[in-house]
Amino acid sequence: MDMLKQKFIDKASALGAEVKEILREHGERQVDKVTVSQVYGGMRGIKSMVWEPSALDPEEGIRFRGYAISELSRLLPTADGDAEPLPEGLFWLMLVGEVPTREEVRWVTDQWTRRSNVPSYVFKTLDAMPVEAHPMSQLTVAVMAMQQTSIFARRYAEGMNRTEYWDATYEDTMNLLARLPRVAAYIYRRTYFKGDHIPPDISLDWAGNFAHMLGISHPDFKSLMRLYLTIHADHEGGNASAHATHLVGSTLSDAYLSFAAGMNALAGPLHGLANQEVIKWIFQMMDALGTREPSEKQIEDYVRSTLSAGQVIPGYGHAVLRKPDPRFMAQRDFAERYIKDSPIVDTVWNIYKIVPPILQSLGKVSNPWPNVDAHSGALLVHYGMDQYSFYTVLFGVSRAMGVLAALCWSRALSLPLERPKSVTTAWIKKYLAAQPS
Ligand code: CMX
Numbered sequence: 001m002d003m004l005k006q007k008f009i010d011k012a013s014a015l016g017a018e019v020k021e022i023l024r025e026h027g028e029r030q031v032d033k034v035t036v037s038q039v040y041g042g043m044r045g046i047k048s049m050v051w052e053p054s055a056l057d058p059e060e061g062i063r064f065r066g067y068a069i070s071e072l073s074r075l076l077p078t079a080d081g082d083a084e085p086l087p088e089g090l091f092w093l094m095l096v097g098e099v100p101t102r103e104e105v106r107w108v109t110d111q112w113t114r115r116s117n118v119p120s121y122v123f124k125t126l127d128a129m130p131v132e133a134h135p136m137s138q139l140t141v142a143v144m145a146m147q148q149t150s151i152f153a154r155r156y157a158e159g160m161n162r163t164e165y166w167d168a169t170y171e172d173t174m175n176l177l178a179r180l181p182r183v184a185a186y187i188y189r190r191t192y193f194k195g196d197h198i199p200p201d202i203s204l205d206w207a208g209n210f211a212h213m214l215g216i217s218h219p220d221f222k223s224l225m226r227l228y229l230t231i232h233a234d235h236e237g238g239n240a241s242a243h244a245t246h247l248v249g250s251t252l253s254d255a256y257l258s259f260a261a262g263m264n265a266l267a268g269p270l271h272g273l274a275n276q277e278v279i280k281w282i283f284q285m286m287d288a289l290g291t292r293e294p295s296e297k298q299i300e301d302y303v304r305s306t307l308s309a310g311q312v313i314p315g316y317g318h319a320v321l322r323k324p325d326p327r328f329m330a331q332r333d334f335a336e337r338y339i340k341d342s343p344i345v346d347t348v349w350n351i352y353k354i355v356p357p358i359l360q361s362l363g364k365v366s367n368p369w370p371n372v373d374a375h376s377g378a379l380l381v382h383y384g385m386d387q388y389s390f391y392t393v394l395f396g397v398s399r400a401m402g403v404l405a406a407l408c409w410s411r412a413l414s415l416p417l418e419r420p421k422s423v424t425t426a427w428i429k430k431y432l433a434a435q436p437s
Pocket of ligand 1: 315317320364
């Protein structure tokens with residue numbers, strides 16, 4: 001058994017025993033009360049699932065196994081000569097709850113390199129699609145094509161014992177994570193560069209090799225990819241892509257089927273697609289104003305016209321966060337360290353000054369602050385990646401680490417089929433009528 005797998009099952013066995021005990025002693029105790037607004041309102045705040053890799057605090061933002069993003073930058077191993085954390089280290093941390101050593105991170109890089117071969121029929125499947133197909137649709141199709149190679153699906157069909165589900169899920173997770181950069185880079189190059197593909201460089205780390213295969217040659221772009229793939233990896237379990245992965249996984253669908261479901265959720269404009277919408281909106285504003293350097297007054301007028309047209313300001317607001325997203329701040333910090341004089345970055349910073357008070361003044365927006373998507377596109381544009389319809393694929397490659405680490409935990413803890421109860425409005429009315437007001 002490999003060392004990460006061994007470490008994972010040791011931790012999972014210990015936590016599994018603890019959970020059994022918690023359920024035996026406290027199973028009937030109440031965690032929370034549910035309100036009628038929550039029943040109608042997208043289940044906001046209802047505590048109804050466990051998710052080990054990360055937890056989200058409305059004020060402080062995301063913590064991966066208790067560590068804030070600022071701490072990860074200090075604690076996780078980096079590539080030689082780089083300051084940004086290696087995403088492989090975050091995956092290790094999310095899976096087993098320990099900050100890995102340099103050697104352990106190197107081991108993950110090596111594993112993912114060894115497992116990165118993508119069957120040629122997957123590329124042929126992609127080539128059968130029109131290049132105009134949205135890159136997120138292409139990603140889901142490629143993941144579904146790879147499902148044919150699922151170790152979980154094969155072993156399940158052969159009659160696998162349920163005590164081995166976690167093992168097969170771990171194998172699928174490692175293989176899928178290893179292959180995703182290759183698949184995503186293939187989609188990028190076929191969609192925007194007439195299929196002029198760049199072979200992998202196996203001397204590089206996971207994110208560095210991804211940057212290389214995308215074909216963006218600026219050396220800082222590798223650093224950006226390392227940071228980008230780290231900070232987008234997980235946002236606890238209730239967000240739509242994580243929850244969709246979890247829900248589908250709860251039927252014992254394998255990692256490929258489950259992750260593809262999560263990616264379909266990420267492709268929605270209220271979720272991950274917001275990262276493309278932000279830059280699309282900024283480009284539209286610049287075109288409408290006829291300048292690449294809009295003034296604060298011009299931005300303010302454009303924000304108001306967007307709201308009057310009944311549209312949201314993409315990249316602002318959040319279902320849980322109530323402060324500026326630390327992932328936005330981490331990208332701002334990256335821009336401060338690496339980028340001088342970029343009109344697109346300056347515009348993003350000006351939007352950050354202007355949008356929150358306007359949203360606040362509407363009196364209905366729960367969180368007027370920027371989320372992760374408000375900044376990411378500007379960094380990509382700066383390094384020459386202005387094909388914004390690809391941006392959500394980058395988010396998806398990163399998000400795979402969190403949702404698949406969580407899927408390993410679901411299998412190891414034998415979490416059951418997810419099946420919440422729905423009610424009709426007639427039931428709500430009857431229930432309310434029977435309650436003292
Ligand atoms: N611009 C304009 N109006 C906004 C807004 C924004 N950025 N954010 C919220 N509102 C509005 C909502 O549309 C809602 O209006 P109605 O009551 O008229 O329907 C009202 O404010 C209350 O919504 P909320 O409680 O503040 O926010 P929700 O939890 O319902 O939704 C989110 C959260 C992210 C969908 C919402 O803020 C939004 O649409 N933001 C823009 C899209 C975006 O950036 N999404 C990415 C989120 C991060 C990610 O998943 O990647």
